[in-house]
Amino acid sequence: MEITEKLNILADAAKYDVSCASSGGTRKNTKGGLGNSHISGICHSYTEDGRCVSLLKILLTNHCIYDCAFCVSRRSNDIKRAAFKVQEVVDLTINFYRRNYIEGLFLSSGIFKDADYTMERLLRIVKKLRTEERFNGYIHLKTIPGASEALIREAGLYADRMSINLEMPTEQGLRLLAPEKSHAPVKHSLQLVSQSIAQFKEERKLLRHVPRFVPAGQSTQMVVGATPETDMDIMHTAHHYYKTYNLKRVYYAGYIPISYDSRLPAMGTQPPLLRENRLYQTDWLMRFYGFEVHELLNPLHPHLDVEIDPKLSWALRHMEQFPVDINTADYRLILRVPGIGVGSAKKIVQARKFGSLRFDQLKQIGVAVNRARHFIRCADSPFSIGDPTANVIRAQILASTTSKYIEKSVLQLSLF
Template sequence: MWDRIREKLSILADAAKYDVSCSSSGGNRKNTNKGLGDSSASGICHTYTEDGRCVSLLKILLTNHCIYDCAFCVSRKSNDVKRAAFTVDEVVDLTMSFYRRNYIEGLFLSSGIFKNADYTMERLVRIAKKLRLEHKFNGYIHLKTIPGASEELLTEAGLYADRMSINLEMPTENGLKLLAPEKSHDEVKKPLGFIKNSIIAFKDEKKLIKSTPKFVPAGQSTQMVIGATPETDMEIMYSADQYYRSFDLKRVYYSGYIPISYDSRMPQIGSQPPLLRENRLYQTDWLMRFYGFNVREILNEKNPHLDVDIDPKLSWALRNPDLFPVDINTADYYMILRVPGIGVGSAQKIVQARKFGRLRSDQLRKMGIAYNRAKHFIRCADSVIQLTNPEPHQVKAQILQDSNSKYLKTPQNQLSLFS
């Protein structure tokens, strides 16, 4: 029996890896010498809590059977892959078994759609309910919302899940109709709106009745596949901005398209997803959520694509030279936050520290800012007054030169969100 479960786990954990709406680290540390935990076990992924803790999740599909034939999906009904399905009890037993062995701290459960939406959603709910009520499981549970499922099932799911998510699939309706003509964005918006309103209603009721249960306390998220259809970066981020504002999403995830099989409707880009583009989109998303940027400042008709060689914050600064240099000792917090090389933590330190005296360049370095980048955009107490400022293209060339020099000296090279 265990061999059968192991085979199912191998198939359904592998199929679940294409869903990035729980941040997966790709860790491969193995358990040796009778230690605790094993990040290389099938279906283990990692996500992060609001306080920065990394937690391990069992990430699987309930089934890879599906009634839809989305061209970009490995589980589409026309794809010749080995099919499998867990029972409700098998998922519950796996979760509890992995948890007791300290492999995981929670469950990420998605599914292909078999028979119909309610049939699939009802089984996802039964798993969460059984874990919570019968096994007293208080770990993290992330459930996928199945488009078209009834509001009664969504309400019940929200009472047992910490987070729920539903895949937008393609950034635009036209892109979705091209590759998944059986689906529409309206089918996604309806449950997103229902869950958003339910979260608000439960919070309001909680103010009056303390015993009111929590409802999706970690909020909801969505995911877009990037690169399978010809949307510009502007179209992608405008769509993300709309969903953030309309449905109070916690995250929008951008999944670089991975060619699974040939289809004339999709580009052939090799076996690797467009990771650099994906990274730039996440950087833009970060600027929108934490740096106070309006998406139209970063992307617009004049600039519909993100720069490949520099991050979007630096690109924006170079396009707006009239706003710089920023006087670190007098500028408000939000303007300091827009300086390339200065993050949220450093901006807060600057605002606090300047209460006790004017700040100099050596003090800024100690605060952890990327001074070699920021120096082109700031003025501090010991700055030399320049009669003319260098042209944006000269600043860009200098920053790229400094970055390349640093990159070549770094033993382990990797893309970072911000310097």
Template sequence: MNYERIKEKLEILADAAKYDVSCSSSGSNRKNNNKGLGNAAPSGICHTYTQDGRCVSLLKILLTNHCIYDCAYCVTRKSNDIKRVAFTVREVVDLTMNFYRRNYIEGLFLSSGIFKNADFTMERLVRVAKLLRLEENFNGYIHLKTIPGASDELMQEAGLYADRLSVNLEIPTQSGLKLLAPEKDHQQMMKPMGFVKNKLIEYKSERKIIKHVPKFAPAGQTTQMIIGATNENDFQIIKVADHFYRNFNLKRVYYSGYVPVLSDSRLPSIGTQVPMVRENRLYQADWLMRFYGFKADEILDKNNPFLDLEVDPKMAWALRNIHEFPVDIQSASLEMILRIPGVGTKSAYKILQARKFQNLSLEHLSKIGVSINRAKYFIDTRSINKNLRFLNRLNFRELLINQTKSKFDNPFNPQLSLFDNDAFSLR
């Protein structure tokens, strides 16, 4: 191994790949049936966490940072004066195998700048996956970025070796994309997504008839949007996400708060804060749509196009729909229990089970794992819940904000409580 050269390439190409937030290794169940190396853990495993608190599950690198495109938001854009390097196919394979053998990673997430053209680049990405699968008997997780414009044949092959495929939408709105990446458009990105979607359906139905149909991208496809690089609003973002969830069978949409790394008059200036709270709220909204039965239009609408940064989107919905509360914990439907602020999907399931045995109190709910300091205002139990009297007060919202501490707050900023503690005690 030429250690110094590999080290340099790894540093540059990991640096360039890190703004792709997806690192998930879940959703696949590839088995290690050939006495080879690795398998896929259906729930995914995070092997470590970086200092920014993000999970590291996959070796996430670019094959090269050479690129023919000049997208304003991208570190590797053509006009940026940086050192350009490229891994050989063999080098990526060796790194993946050796990291995997030491239990550092669940697999490989390979993306790339575009050299020459789409097919030329895609062919190399596919070659890495093929070598890992066929020569090295590698059954770990492989996520390949698909290059818009690559041929159907290459896309097909990619799906046979990879667990997950993804194309990034980059910017949520067509107009934003036009501004920052004039050479790209959403149509061009949707073509491979549509292809993958159709293949997923095709292979799935074939598997029902013939047992030994090979797997096609068993962990499905995902996409990513950069948030805060252009002036799109949250309503547009979640509408786009909703559209793709429904029409392209996406497993996940990732939202990546724009990190200002380049100076460009079209972009927020360097030193601008990464919109982390907004990003967090978008993920919460995304979860509401996927696991809590909320529709995009219930979360936001044209007249209120931005997510509330002070309260989470479920709480915001509750505050706009006070008439739906309190919810009777003994008799309410699962749908309604899921809508109580502070109740997660696991707690909701446990509530349904536990209430068959006895009447639940707020204390029970707290033990079950409900975030009771938010939920207690919205729940009717068989005993008296004094907290319900706040529900129809005009200052209810302020009261909530004052007593819940945001995880993004400065911990050294002492906040005076305006209310006596008694009012917020458990019973």
């Protein structure tokens, strides 16, 4: 088989992995070596579905011994199979990198034979890149769950990031679609890598020549919308994994119908893009805005509001905490105002030292005033009698925003 065809098949099979981050690495170029990694990562291009292309994301092979209903490479699926040779992956990576197409390699694989056999081949590739090619770009490597401790620990010395996909947010969901699998080996391997990261970090504090181990940390991915879990189930799982295994990222992949299996959404169903977006917003609120997961999702509110973002939705349920005075309030409270992001909140806290801020200045700073104005007071806020209720505010904001996801009744007259 020609290399062109192989690449097409194995890139196609790898594209359902949504992670493409090349951030968190701080590898410097070595003398006479090739490449480095940027702490914030670089997206070299974007696919036509608007996703970032940062890494050469491929499978080593799409042969697989498992038959997971949600996966294109499942063994019962009638598709063309291919496998790269070690040297082919190395050549592709180096040549793409030299042309500035990519930040590095994202290497995953179907399982052929068993976990160790597969992991051993992945390891050979990354080892060759680092030692023979002296490649210092980014490498994201899939940990094959159940692979032996020795292989995983060696791979971690060459990779910047390692990840294992949970696939389904809950054990029941996974058992339904992939009866041969369970979360237990995933947890075991995540635990192993997370412990090793901590251990190497400790040792590095004492001895500078201790090598780095998975310096950009671990991540995982869950498929959303294939099984009936609620948003609360998903985000509580995410929260649990963030805390227990010290993950850098959890990715949420809206299920894309690829099978006629009756356990799954029918072919041709739209992937749940908006839901996916709301989950990421919630994830950000947990990680950067100081929200606890139970504030946003709890048994009373197990699903995220599709029409409005989770921060606005939280604010409308807690009108007693508003309005927040922009000129005096604590940074943490300003962060909780809908329409104010981390950047704006920091600028506000700095700028107000030089005088009270007005609405037009907030707008200049970058606050989304159409949402924020209902929740804040600033220097030139008009005095108002009686506060509007949450429902009124919600209606006003919805009327003033447009979304490509939400069909509005067409009231505007057409000219022609």
